Every structure is written in C-alpha cells, then in structure tokens.
Amino acid sequence: MTTYFTTTDTPAGPFTMLTDADEAVLASGWTTDVPGLMKLAKLPGEARAKSDPGVPLKALRSYLDGDLSAIDGVAVRQRGGEFxxxxxxxxxxxxxxxxxxxxxFAARAGRPAAVRAAAMACATNAAALFVPCHRVLRLDGTLGGFRWGLPVKRWLLDHEASRISLGTYVTSPYV
Structure with missing residues (x-):
C-alpha cells in the first residue's frame, strides 16, 4: 500500500494528512512530522508527497471555511481493536x-463503565479532526488532553462553536 502525505497551513498551525490511493485518511494532525504520523498510525515504509489528496484536503478547507460537516464524509482507515x-x-x-x-462518550460507545477505555480511544486516534476526539471533555467541562496541544483543541472547539447558529447552539461546557 502506498501512503501519501500533504501538509497545509491552518489557523491552528501546520496540518499534515496521510492518505492512501483511495484518498482515505490514515493519520492526520497539527504537525509536519511525517515519520511520526506514520509511527502513530502503525504504517510501514515511507510516505510520498502528494500536493493534492483530493477529498480530504477539500474537506479540511471547507471545514476551516465554516462548513463543519465537510469532514464527516471523508473515509478514514485506522488500525485498532474491536472496542x-x-x-x-x-x-x-x-x-x-x-x-x-x-x-x-463511553456510554455512547456502549460501555458506560469503560471511561478509561474511551479515553484510550481518544489517545490512540491517529486521524485527528476527521475522527474528532477534540470534542471530548473532562467531566467538569475542562479540555483534558489532546495529542496536538490544548491551544489547538481550544481553537477547534471555539471555531466550531462560533459557526453554530444560536438556534442550535445555546451554551458550551468549555467556556
């Protein structure tokens, strides 16, 4: 399997995506460290530069422009256990x-007592943004952790909150 990478600027910093030939996201995050993303996603070999991975890059740009649902339809392929x-x-x-x-999140995943396992799912998520682990907060509403840093998590949550209509979005637990 050939893995491709592209890096683009975002308001939260440089964002790199690893994709396959079918344009599925294999890993992504606010970094320029392609080997680090390869390791995170447990991918063998090296990635080749690709200037335009098509759908994922278009979806990212649309998301940044305010279409928050643009990332929802992007194919993602990650390796992990059943849960x-x-x-x-x-x-x-x-x-x-x-x-x-x-x-x-643990309850939605069908295992309400498995809060640590749910947190592990966030911690091992290699496809940041496309699998939006930034949308999970601590019980008290604080940010908790995020592989790409709390300033990036804060920016993402603020970006999303600022784009939600007042009729839909009333209050936020992270303000």
Whole structure:
C-alpha cells in the first residue's frame, strides 16, 4: 500500500494528512512530522508527497471555511481493536458544537463503565479532526488532553462553536 502525505497551513498551525490511493485518511494532525504520523498510525515504509489528496484536503478547507460537516464524509482507515474501532466510529457521530464528556462518550460507545477505555480511544486516534476526539471533555467541562496541544483543541472547539447558529447552539461546557 502506498501512503501519501500533504501538509497545509491552518489557523491552528501546520496540518499534515496521510492518505492512501483511495484518498482515505490514515493519520492526520497539527504537525509536519511525517515519520511520526506514520509511527502513530502503525504504517510501514515511507510516505510520498502528494500536493493534492483530493477529498480530504477539500474537506479540511471547507471545514476551516465554516462548513463543519465537510469532514464527516471523508473515509478514514485506522488500525485498532474491536472496542477502539467502534469508539472511533462513535466519535465521528459527535456533532460539532456538541462536545461530550469522556463518561458520555463511553456510554455512547456502549460501555458506560469503560471511561478509561474511551479515553484510550481518544489517545490512540491517529486521524485527528476527521475522527474528532477534540470534542471530548473532562467531566467538569475542562479540555483534558489532546495529542496536538490544548491551544489547538481550544481553537477547534471555539471555531466550531462560533459557526453554530444560536438556534442550535445555546451554551458550551468549555467556556
């Protein structure tokens, strides 16, 4: 399998995506460290530069321009155990502007007592943004952790909150 990478600037910093020939996101994050992303995603070999990975890059640009649902349809392929893979699918259903706590996330994933396992799903998520682990907060509403740094997580949550209409988005647990 050939892995491709592209890096683009975002308001939160440089963002790199690893994709396959089918334009599925294999890994992504606010970094320029392609070997680090390869390791995170447990991908063998090296990635080749690709100036335009098509759908994922267009979706990222649309998301940054305010179309928060643009990232929802992008194919993602990650390696993980049964619960972790299911939890990543559940994360993709957490709507922009509607962050959940780790406890709520565990319940949505079907294992309400497995809060640590839910947190592990966030921690091992290699496809940041496309699998929006930034939308999971601590029980007290604080940010918690984020592989790419709390300033990036804050920027993402603020970006999403600022784009939600007042009729849909009333209050935020992270303000």
């Amino acid at each position: 972790i893979a299911h939890a990543w699918d559940v994360l993709r259903q957490v709507p922009a502007g509607g962050p959940v706590t780790y406890t709520e």
